[in-house]
Ligand code: HEM
């Protein structure tokens with residue numbers, strides 16, 4: 001495109017008084033926030049990988065919260081669209097591990113000590129996502145006590161119904177039934193309930209009769225499937241990079257992360273499949 005001058009083409013070029021791309025996207029704070037603590041080349045990758053993950057998690061939270069509201073109002077198509085978007089976000093996060101995996105243990109050790117006791121274990125957005133979905137463990141909030149604002153955000157989330165609780169309301173309404181209160185505990189991980197499992201089985205045995213609930217169930221399973229892949233990619237990357245060392249956050253590291261692979265967000269949706 002030799003000789004091309006955007007001005008001849010009508011491109012606006014003076015932004016002294018108008019909002020520009022840089023202004024709108026707040027690129028100064030965002031692109032000025034990569035503060036390496038070492039001179040290790042790979043630390044830049046490490047920081048950006050985490051910052052981009054946190055940005056995608058921000059969007060995931062935004063969508064999950066809106067999906068929860070829409071579902072509470074019986075707006076199934078809008079809910080499905082947002083849940084599909086969250087699954088796509090996880091697809092993005094899952095692919096991103098391929099970039100981080102280019103870092104070897106030799107390269108990571110060059111700056112690991114500089115990380116101190118900081119760890120993804122302290123990602124409040126990750127914990128909020130778990131809380132919104134229904135995996136609620138108050139013990140995970142303790143690391144945020146030094147930040148009353150973040151602690152309050154997590155506490156506030158525990159006072160609301162989880163996305164799964166709202167899905168169970170929709171399920172109960174659709175089938176004209178009610179579930180025992182154990183299904184609705186606000187501040188504990190959701191435990192599989194027999195009545196809920198029976199209800200989902202009713203839906204799967206006659207999908208045509210309960211199409212919206214059937215679609216909702218599959219969206220939730222899809223979401224959990226992607227979420228599980230994220231956990232698996234994380235633990236595999238961690239093992240590849242630090243082996244069985246303890247985590248900077250103080251946990252057993254890979255052993256802890258393997259244990260987390262067993263978490264079930266929507267247990268009845270997985271358990272009932274073997275009985276169909
Ligand atoms: C070199 C790469 C990485 C290593 C070696 C690593 C290591 C670890 C370890 C050992 C833990 C357990 C907690 C601890 O004691 O520190 C952990 C937790 C965690 N990490 Fe990473 N991690 C890496 C990359 C990432 C990335 C890219 C993210 C994306 C945000 C992330 C997010 C998390 C989260 C959310 C937890 C808490 C998981 C839970 O409680 O279930 N990590 N990580």
Ligand SMILES: N[C@@H](CC(=O)c1ccccc1NC=O)C(=O)O
Nearest residue numbers: 115118119120121246247248249
């Ligand atoms: N827990 C990691 C350190 C780590 O990965 C980390 C450190 C600071 C900020 C984010 C991190 N990512 C995930 O845990 C480790 O034990 O090496």
